[in-house]
Amino acid sequence: MNGTARVRIATLLPGLSGRGVLLAAPIDAERVRRTLAGSGFAVAEVAGPAAGLREAQAAIARALRLPETAGRNLDALVDSLRDLATWWPDAERVVLLWPGAEQLVEGDLPGFLELTEILRGASDDLWRGGGPGDRQFETVAFVRRHGVRALGEAPA
Template sequence: MNGAAAVRVGKLLPGLRGRGVLLAAPADAERVRRALAEGGYAVAEVEGDTSGLREAQAAIARALRLPATAGRNLDALVDSLRDLATWWPDDERVALLWPGAERLVEADLPGFLTLTDILRAATDDLWRGGGPGDRLFETVAFVGGHGVRALREGPA
């Protein structure tokens, strides 16, 4: 992995808050997608209902091309994320975009915190300094309201 691979999402978009799982306003979705593409990230996007823990878990697993068991079992999700290089062999930088994440925040805050803890831990586990198999993995959760502010105008 080269030095450019270590550029985290927060460096590309310094207005986003968080580490591993960054929060963004839905209005910034296109700007975030563009910055990630320009930054060399492969982008996976969560689709479908994410208003419950299991629905969100399954949608995250589908978006990341993980085995079906990762969408049903939290331990399998953790294990599959550790093996992200298996599912994304050609991509050293992978960003997961989670539009509508506020639906889970509002319906099941503990479930949201469980999933974001798992995703954040994967971020930490997957990057060991740029060796073979390392992946730079981060999640951008688009949350409407809840104090999440839009990025300021200016370069992405």
């Protein structure tokens, strides 16, 4: 990143909760997409909801253009995310948008927690201060219900 400052998504979109993996209401999807693309993020988007860990893992790997093995093996997913610069050579800021994430929350909560921990870890590992090869990577998981409020919505 050649010394470029890190810009956290939560700074651009106050009201999203989380770090590395942020939760957003589906109603805000277009606003989130527009804001992040306009702020220099390359946007990768998971296609379709997944109710199981392996299905979601494969969809995440496809969205991020990772090797096929990353969609089947959690260790390969971790390794491929560490090499995000290989798969996104021209993008210093990458965001993964994950619509329908509540399907995994409701269908396989342990699977959701495992995947979000891997994604959060990648977010932390890929940024070492803005040097060559660093990538800013965060995920926005769109979750209906489960206490996730729309942007600008006051707490209950």
